[in-house]
Amino acid sequence: MKAPPFAYVRARSLADALDLLERHNHDGEGAKILAGGQSLMPALNMRLSSPAVLIDISRLQEQAxxxxxxxxxxxxxxxxxxxxxxxxxxxxxxxxxxxxxxxxxxxxxxxxxxxxxxxxxxxxxxxxxxxxxxxxxxxxxxxxxxxxxxxxxxxxxxxxxxxxxxxxxxxxxxxxIPAAGTRHAFLELARRRGDYAMVGVAALATFSGGAPRDVRLTFLGAGDKPLSATKTAQVFVNKGISESSLKEAQDTLATELDPAADLYSTAATKLHLARVLTARIMKQLVA
Amino acid sequence: MKAAAMNAPETLIDTTLTLNGEAITRRIPVRQNLVDFLREEMGLTGTHIGCEHGVCGACTVRVDGNIVRGCLMLAVQAEGRTVETIEGLSDSGEIADLQDAFHKRNALQCGFCTPGMLLTVQDLAQKNPRATREQIREHISGNYCRCTGYQAIVDAVETVLAARQIKV
CATH class of the missing domain: 3.30.465.10 (Uridine Diphospho-n-acetylenolpyruvylglucosamine Reductase; domain 3)
Structure with a gap:
């Protein structure tokens, strides 16, 4: 579809953009900031969003x-x-x-x-x-x-x-900048390359003598915002990385994440995938 | 949405851009996306429009040397920019070898995806001239083709990348 009608202003500076935003929001018009447009434009074209004014900040190169x-x-x-x-x-x-x-x-x-x-x-x-x-x-x-x-x-x-x-x-x-020696990994499952994640996880960990010290596991697509599974991560700090700690961490994850079903996956599927990713990413971190 | 906004006359903005090497100025409705402008105002119908929400890749064009979705950019945002379409790349001969390989390898049937596909694979050829088949697949993952099953497209691209290596 085509976007609903809107007015368009190109901001000349950050101060200009803030002025425009305040003025239009004050008038109750509902202004939206247009940056790269890769989420906003689809939302407009699908008429999920109908702001009165778009404030285009994409030219403010000092912000890049x-x-x-x-x-x-x-x-x-x-x-x-x-x-x-x-x-x-x-x-x-x-x-x-x-x-x-x-x-x-x-x-x-x-x-x-x-x-x-x-x-x-x-x-x-x-x-x-x-x-x-x-x-x-x-x-x-x-x-x-x-x-x-x-x-x-x-x-x-x-x-x-x-x-x-x-x-x-x-x-x-x-x-x-993470401390020297911090290991990282990022895994994501999507139905097709480039689709939004069904579930994904960002991991950071430090090790001393092969044992994990600090572990951070932050999930995407597993809730209504990014979720750090702190208890799950703590299992690895307490018990190292082994088949039994992976199993325990997966069970702990089930108590920490409560994903909602979406169009494609049930809640149970999402949780299962998050558990699979937990084991995969820890093995990747330690490899 | 306020009724006033619905009924207000469409705002037009004078916009100057370089289109396939030629400087043009047009009075463009702010709501018009780049691909509609190219097709309807400029008569450049080689760039296709499919999903209108950035998923299918049929509207791929080059702006300031980088490929973008023509359906996710307002035409007025092209102010001062350089826009290149399949017509420009065809006329300059830049992708003649790719077009030839697509023809020979049966890498198109209905041809709807082909202009966007060609711009995307030319982008790959410039950025990663030694791309593997896997990397070719990854690069074209945002361009849907409902006819070929992609195999022939990957074959064509692989052939051209190899041939360009020999030429260099």
């Missing part, structure tokens, strides 16, 4: 780019998925993101879709929100009154729901 500063990687909100996948700094410091990007849709979509856009959309089956929770990312939000920072784990609040206020815009994401 990756830099490394004081032990943190700063990713501008308008950085595309492709740019993250092609970044040597990401490969070096946050290889989890480099691995995850391959699961995001398809090349033509990765060229347009943005990091900040994915977070603001907060699709529970999307890759970046889960990665940001796993990596303890800080999400920087700009508003007319100034900027504030929200931890990723507090940012995602439910199905397409975040801690953002209607007049705020994500400007960048700041991610601490």
């Amino acid at each position: 780019g990756i830099c490394v500063k004081d032990g943190h990687v700063h990713i501008g909100a308008l950085t595309t998925h492709a740019a993250i996948g092609n970044s040597a700094a990401i490969r070096q410091h946050l290889p989890l993101l480099a691995d995850a990007v391959e699961h995001i849709a398809h090349p033509a979509i990765r060229n347009a879709g943005t990091f900040g856009g994915s977070l603001a959309t907060a699709d529970p089956a999307a890759e970046w929100p889960a990665c940001c929770v796993a990596l303890d990312a800080q999400i920087v939000l700009a508003g007319k009154a100034g900027t504030r920072t929200v931890a990723a784990r507090d940012f995602f609040q439910g199905l397409y729901a975040t801690a953002m206020q209607p007049n705020e815009i994500i400007t960048e994401v700041v991610i601490p």
